[in-house]
Amino acid sequence: xxxxxxxxxxxxxxxxxxxxxxxxxxxxxxxxxxxxxxxxxxxxxxxxxxxxxxxxxxxxxxxxxxxxxxxxxxxxxxxxxxxxxxxxxxxxxxxxxxxxxxxxxxxxxxxxxxxxxxxxxxxxxxxxxxxxxxxxxxxxxxxxxxxxxxxxxxxxxxxxxxxxxxxxxxxxxxxxxxxxxxxxxxxxxxxxxxxxxxxxxxxxxxxxxxxxxxxxxxxxxxxxxxxxxxxxxxxxxxxxxxxxxxxxxxxxxxxxxxxxxxxxxxxxxxxxxxxxxxxxxxxxxxxxxxxxxxxxxxxxxxxxxxxxxxxxxxxxxxxxxxxxxxxxxxxxxxxxxxxxxxxxxxxxxxxxxxxxxxxxxxxxxxxxxxxxxxxxxxxxxxxxxxxxxxxxxxxxxxxxxxxx
Amino acid sequence: xxxxxxxxxxxxxxxxxxxxxxxxxxxxxxxxxxxxxxxxxxxxxxxxxxxxxxxxxxxxxxxxxxxxxxxxxxxxxxxxxxxxxxxxxxxxxxxxxxxxxxxxxxxxxxxxxxxxxxxxxxxxxxxxxxxxxxxxxxxxxxxxxxxxxxxxxxxxxxxxxxxxxxxxxxxxxxxxxxxxxxxxxxxxxxxxxxxxxxxxxxxxxxxxxxxxxxxxxxxxxxxxxxxxxxxxxxxxxxxxxxxxxxxxxxxxxxxxxxxxxxxxxxxxxxxxxxxxxxxxxxxxxxxxxxxxxxxxxxxxxxxxxxxxxxxxxxxxxxxxxxxxxxxxxxxxxxxxxxxxxxxxxxxxxxxxxxxxxxxxxxxxxxxxxxxxxxxxxxxxxxxxxxxxxxxxxxxxxxxxxxxx
Numbered sequence: 137x138x139x140x141x142x143x144x145x146x147x148x149x150x151x152x153x154x155x156x157x158x159x160x161x162x163x164x165x166x167x168x169x170x171x172x173x174x175x176x177x178x179x180x181x182x183x184x185x186x187x188x189x190x191x192x193x194x195x196x197x198x199x200x201x202x203x204x205x206x207x208x209x210x211x212x213x214x215x216x217x218x219x220x221x222x223x224x225x226x227x228x229x230x231x232x233x234x235x236x237x238x239x240x241x242x243x244x245x246x247x248x249x250x251x252x253x254x255x256x257x258x259x260x261x262x263x264x265x266x267x268x269x270x271x272x273x274x275x276x277x278x279x280x281x282x283x284x285x286x287x288x289x290x291x292x293x294x295x296x297x298x299x300x301x302x303x304x305x306x307x308x309x310x311x312x313x314x315x316x317x318x319x320x321x322x323x324x325x326x327x328x329x330x331x332x333x334x335x336x337x338x339x340x341x342x343x344x345x346x347x348x349x350x351x352x353x354x355x356x357x358x359x360x361x362x363x364x365x366x367x368x369x370x371x372x373x374x375x376x377x378x379x380x381x382x383x384x385x386x387x388x389x390x391x392x393x394x395x396x397x398x399x400x401x402x403x404x405x406x407x408x409x410x411x412x413x414x415x416x417x418x419x420x421x422x423x424x425x426x427x428x429x430x431x432x433x434x435x436x437x438x439x440x441x442x443x444x445x446x447x448x449x450x451x452x453x454x455x456x457x458x459x460x461x462x463x464x465x466x467x468x469x470x471x472x473x474x475x476x477x478x479x480x481x482x483x484x485x486x487x488x489x490x491x492x493x494x495x496x497x498x499x500x501x502x503x504x505x506x507x508x509x510x511x512x513x514x515x516x517x518x519x520x521x522x523x524x525x526x527x528x529x530x531x532x533x534x535x536x537x538x539x540x
Numbered sequence: 541x542x543x544x545x546x547x548x549x550x551x552x553x554x555x556x557x558x559x560x561x562x563x564x565x566x567x568x569x570x571x572x573x574x575x576x577x578x579x580x581x582x583x584x585x586x587x588x589x590x591x592x593x594x595x596x597x598x599x600x601x602x603x604x605x606x607x608x609x610x611x612x613x614x615x616x617x618x619x620x621x622x623x624x625x626x627x628x629x630x631x632x633x634x635x636x637x638x639x640x641x642x643x644x645x646x647x648x649x650x651x652x653x654x655x656x657x658x659x660x661x662x663x664x665x666x667x668x669x670x671x672x673x674x675x676x677x678x679x680x681x682x683x684x685x686x687x688x689x690x691x692x693x694x695x696x697x698x699x700x701x702x703x704x705x706x707x708x709x710x711x712x713x714x715x716x717x718x719x720x721x722x723x724x725x726x727x728x729x730x731x732x733x734x735x736x737x738x739x740x741x742x743x744x745x746x747x748x749x750x751x752x753x754x755x756x757x758x759x760x761x762x763x764x765x766x767x768x769x770x771x772x773x774x775x776x777x778x779x780x781x782x783x784x785x786x787x788x789x790x791x792x793x794x795x796x797x798x799x800x801x802x803x804x805x806x807x808x809x810x811x812x813x814x815x816x817x818x819x820x821x822x823x824x825x826x827x828x829x830x831x832x833x834x835x836x837x838x839x840x841x842x843x844x845x846x847x848x849x850x851x852x853x854x855x856x857x858x859x860x861x862x863x864x865x866x867x868x869x870x871x872x873x874x875x876x877x878x879x880x881x882x883x884x885x886x887x888x889x890x891x892x893x894x895x896x897x898x899x900x901x902x903x904x905x906x907x908x909x910x911x912x913x914x915x916x917x918x919x920x921x922x923x924x925x926x927x928x929x930x931x932x933x934x935x936x937x938x939x940x941x942x943x944x
């Protein structure tokens with residue numbers, strides 16, 4: 137994949153940011169990574185949101201609605217020049233200052249700006265392969281522990297020391313390690329203060345959510361708009377066609393992979409982060425694919441076509457002794473899609489992709505105005521009673537869901 | 541606008557088909573228009589769905605999931621060569637014949653294939669300007685009334701005789717005129733048989749729905765992904781910025797129009813087919829825009845931002861003596877968007893555009909699998925008791941909603 141300019145650099149997805157970061161680490165371009173690490177008041181993006189800053193003034197991704205991207209370019213240049221991570225705070229509450237002028241960018245935003253150095257190698261690889269990681273990064277240091285010191289925490293096993301960056305001392309990491317493991321891979325964050333002999337340090341725990349994958353089973357032209365929209369909203373997309381000779385990359389130019397499969401072997405392409413949409417338009421192939429997928433941990437299995445078709449298919453499976461358990465009925469969506477109306481191919485594609493997106497974010501796709509409560513999820517530690525762990529009682533954790 | 545090749549000719553929207561038809565009528569390319577005029581059994585698209593066929597074998601738009609596009613190319617070439625409209629019937633119920641082989645394309649589909657001639661001039665202009673039209677076209681003729689004879693029926697006033705095409709005789713048109721007026725502009729269809737002295741003729745009434753328009757009020761980068769997705773799913777998109785100097789076409793390359801407006805004059809850009817999304821991020825500008833829009837017949841007014849912000853805005857309006865009526869509370873969506881989760885700019889854009897699409901199709905979002913009844917709407921004549929008009933009692937009308 138080449139490092140071509142995207143049509144809308146501000147609006148690129150997290151998947152595209154990590155792809156670009158991957159190429160940055162392999163190449164010669166100097167870039168900085170900016171991550172929102174704190175928000176007070178109304179803000180466009182939540183903590184964990186990222187953008188890239190080039191030493192040529194280029195930016196990829198947007199962490200505010202256009203308010204801070206300019207000032208951040210200058211911070212990025214300084215960070216690239218001297219190689220030191222830094223945290224900057226933008227106060228947008230005063231409407232008459234330079235940042236907020238007439239733009240309605242409200243709230244206070246803390247942003248960690250750091251070089252795209254070797255400490256990103258493992259997290260980028262983990263993002264790509266779907267492995268869980270938390271980044272634990274010092275955002276307010278002490279005399280002996282600098283801002284930018286980092287530990288990379290998998291869900292199980294020992295923390296990984298980053299290249300090109302001081303480690304978080306074991307004594308400090310110890311007090312947040314369990315929480316960092318819990319957050320690994322799930323897209324939530326926490327901010328924690330830990331006391332040391334040198335004074336307190338503040339940590340940002342960034343539970344980076346790996347690329348979400350969509351597998352589309354089918355080979356007809358109506359797969360194309362689904363593939364295009366899914367890639368556009370940030371899914372890594374594989375198209376699997378049922379007929380050996382038809383795995384034609386040029387038919388599905390926006391897919392990351394196109395391959396041929398026997399429908400009864402489609403389970404080999406699926407893991408617990410892979411949503412699947414079955415749309416081969418062939419009843420037998422669809423049935424074989426569904427039967428194969430029931431053996432997997434795919435969290436979402438959408439089936440194109442009318443309700444009656446699925447009932448017939450389900451009846452045939454049951455005659456063959458295949459039972460749909462409650463968990464299967466929960467993850468199977470048929471007819472696939474949100475209720476958007478419209479019968480054009482692109483409207484059907486939007487119906488399908490918006491449902492996959494909603495379900496992968498744990499939502500139901502109804503109208504926000506009719507939903508009770510806040511738009512943004514609370515993290516478990518906000519919405520449930522506080523666990524009485526020692527680590528938590530000695531600090532005041534701030535935390536939340538990132539991606540919503 | 542130039543006649544460049546779309547990335548996915550099969551998946552282009554109705555708006556793009558009409559834009560291409562407009563250029564065909566002005567240019568030298570010879571093309572045919574194919575319209576689904578009947579469906580029996582399961583089919584991918586509903587009656588009224590259209591595609592264009594070039595004499596060079598090119599096709600734009602898809603009326604089946606890839607089953608008939610090949611055979612239709614040959615029909616299109618013949619129609620272009622001899623200039624005569626024709627109706628072809630594809631029976632896809634036999635799974636072992638050439639069309640249906642392994643593709644699961646089921647059902648019987650009737651397709652009207654006709655030259656892109658002068659009879660399309662008025663309907664294309666009406667589509668573009670948002671005027672209501674029904675096309676009444678003979679799909680099964682008599683000795684004196686050929687297939688393709690046509691009348692163009694506005695919602696009020698006299699029927700328009702088409703260029704380049706025989707008219708539907710007044711005595712025949714008379715018996716369907718009221719229904720054609722009712723259907724004009726609303727995207728539904730009817731198929732009617734009318735007895736004449738020469739034997740019966742069959743008519744397809746195509747209530748062409750004009751381009752749906754989206755007006756986005758705002759000028760920040762987050763307008764871009766909304767504009768891009770909205771255009772992609774078939775809206776005609778205008779971006780209106782609040783600040784005089786910022787109406788910059790290059791900032792919003794996918795918009796059809798970019799213009800500067802004073803927020804309190806935004807009502808001048810809106811008609812009863814224009815959905816509006818307010819997302820300037822400026823509280824005062826948003827309030828002025830909303831106040832102005834309350835004076836219009838805009839069917840959908842979405843407001844970006846948290847619930848509390850809208851409540852404050854509404855409070856200020858009420859202090860100024862502006863009351864929100866029940867109909868206003870119904871058409872205002874705040875927070876705008878479907879509940880898809882996800883906080884990335886493109887995810888927010890998909891949430892917004894999918895809600896605009898759902899509401900413009902009379903739907904509420906939510907998951908199709910949880911919806912009672914059929915995916916496709918029934919037309920009033922299917923779901924309500926049949927009106928006892930003389931015209932209807934002498935024929936067996938078939939009808940339905942097109943775009944879903």
